[in-house]
Amino acid sequence: MRMTRVAATAAAAVLALTMAACGSDDDGGTGTGSGTGTGTGDTAATGVIAKAQSGTLKVGVKADQPGLGLQTGTAYEGFDIEMAKIIAKGLGMQESGIQYVTTVSANREPYIQQGTVDLVIATYTINDERKTKVNFAGPYFVAGQDLLVPTDSTITAPEQLDGKKVCSVTGSTPAKRIQENYKGAQLQLFDAYSKCITALAGGQVDAVTTDDIILAGYASQQQFAGKFKVVGKPFSEEPYGIGLAKDDKASCDKINEILKAAAADGSYKAAWDNTLGKSGTPAPELDTSKLTNCA
Ligand code: GLU
Numbered sequence: 001m002r003m004t005r006v007a008a009t010a011a012a013a014v015l016a017l018t019m020a021a022c023g024s025d026d027d028g029g030t031g032t033g034s035g036t037g038t039g040t041g042d043t044a045a046t047g048v049i050a051k052a053q054s055g056t057l058k059v060g061v062k063a064d065q066p067g068l069g070l071q072t073g074t075a076y077e078g079f080d081i082e083m084a085k086i087i088a089k090g091l092g093m094q095e096s097g098i099q100y101v102t103t104v105s106a107n108r109e110p111y112i113q114q115g116t117v118d119l120v121i122a123t124y125t126i127n128d129e130r131k132t133k134v135n136f137a138g139p140y141f142v143a144g145q146d147l148l149v150p151t152d153s154t155i156t157a158p159e160q161l162d163g164k165k166v167c168s169v170t171g172s173t174p175a176k177r178i179q180e181n182y183k184g185a186q187l188q189l190f191d192a193y194s195k196c197i198t199a200l201a202g203g204q205v206d207a208v209t210t211d212d213i214i215l216a217g218y219a220s221q222q223q224f225a226g227k228f229k230v231v232g233k234p235f236s237e238e239p240y241g242i243g244l245a246k247d248d249k250a251s252c253d254k255i256n257e258i259l260k261a262a263a264a265d266g267s268y269k270a271a272w273d274n275t276l277g278k279s280g281t282p283a284p285e286l287d288t289s290k291l292t293n294c295a
Contacts (some may be wrong), residue, residue, distance in 0.1 A: 047248035048255070052091035059084045059118035060103035060243075064194035067217035067276045068123055070080035074210050076100045080121040080235035082271030083140055087119070087242065090258030095286055104191045106171025109133045112243050120243035123214055125173045126293055136241030136293040137255035140268070140286060143211035144234025145174045148200065148219060151229050155207055158235055164206040167196035174210045176235060193218070201227065211238050213276065220279055241293060260288045 044244040046051075051057050061080050062069030068078040085095050101117050108124055111117045112134045123143070126136040147166075149155045155164065162184035168175035170189045178187050188205055190196055197218045208215065212234050219228045242255055262268040263286040272283035 005084055044217075048118050048244055048251035049091065052088065052093045055097045055098060057088055057091070057093065057097060057119065057226055058099045058101050058117045060101050060108060060111050060120040060122055062104075062122045062192075063102040064192050065123060065214050065217055066221055067279075068214060069121075071100075071102065077275070079141070079271060079275040080123065082275055084119070084121050085240070086262045086267055086271060087255055087258055089119075090261065091254070104171070105169045106191065108171070108243060118244065122243075123209075123211060123238075123244050124241055125238040126241035127173065130243070131293070131295065133246060134243045135199075135246050135252045135295060136243055137252045137291070138241035138259065138293065139239035139241040139290060140242065140259055141284065142211070143213045143238040143240065145177060145209060145236040146212035146215055146234050147217040147231040148197075148208040148228050149206065149231060150200070151227060153206065153229075157233060158182050158209070160205065165204070166207045166209055167199050167205040168209050169193055169196070172210060173236070173238060178209060185251075194265055197224070201219070216279070217276070226276060239290075246295075249294050256291040256294060259270050259286065260289060262286070 045053060050059065061076055063071035063076065065078065067079045069076060070078050081100070084098055084100070087096050088095055101111070103111055103117065103120060103122050108120045108122060109130060112120055114293065120134075126139055130136070147155060147158065155161065158178070159182070161178070161182050164185055165176060165188055166185045167188045167190065168178060170191055175187065175189060178185050188196075188199065190199075193208065193210055193214060196205065199205045200208050201224065212230060212232070213231045218224060219230055244251055244255070259268070262271075268286050269283040277283055
């Protein structure tokens with residue numbers, strides 16, 4: 001079954017190449033359209049798999065999160081970027097075919113739904129609410145919500161945020177959790193975490209809250225050396241997924257297969273070691289038994 005599909009898609013790719021100039025569209029209709037096929041055909045690839053076959057994939061990533069997704073000039077780097085490269089390679093395309101598109105937390109679902117991006121790899125927590133709009137491969141990492149405070153702060157838990165100014169990002173799970181569970185906190189919202197960090201450095205807020213792994217990246221930046229500390233008591237689970245169109249289960253399953261292979265062949269560990277692992281934290285185990293979210 002799978003052999004058949006691979007053979008068929010390979011043949012289709014060759015056909016597309018050889019017939020590129022004539023514009024014929026008699027091979028099942030996936031062709032060169034928007035790529036957001038309905039997935040009803042059972043031989044021709046659609047969605048992300050088809051996009052990868054065309055050689056280009058638009059991947060939504062963060063641009064201001066050190067170690068995870070950070071843009072310098074036109075280049076992006078970080079663990080999420082390495083995940084994008086692993087997936088592109090697993091889908092049989094060149095790394096150079098990845099087009100990174102900066103996303104912020106609030107536009108991840110809309111960007112997927114509107115086709116602005118094909119995938120989102122952007123510290124993106126898998127949850128049921130988001131699953132009503134998008135599909136998720138993964139998780140490829142599990143973070144936890146935490147607090148970043150000035151080194152001399154006495155805040156050690158979210159219960160102590162009453163009357164305190166705490167900064168987070170619109171459309172994020174940490175912001176929602178503060179709104180729902182810690183109503184006494186004065187929540188300041190920006191579109192990106194780097195703006196919260198600037199506010200914390202300037203003394204305009206008492207704490208920043210998001211995933212521990214994101215906060216650790218800021219705390220370790222040279223310009224903030226000695227200024228901030230991560231409290232270190234995570235109070236949620238944030239399983240990071242790879243978001244894609246809700247109707248693209250075939251590509252979702254394929255990405256999970258790629259993640260499984262990356263765990264087995266060392267490329268997942270290398271992705272960590274070359275980015276977040278540089279601080280000395282050993283690579284986590286990618287628990288392949290949990291790659292069960294594709295719907
Ligand atoms: N993982 C959380 C989320 O997806 C927080 C990090 C972020 O906003 O990117 O909302």
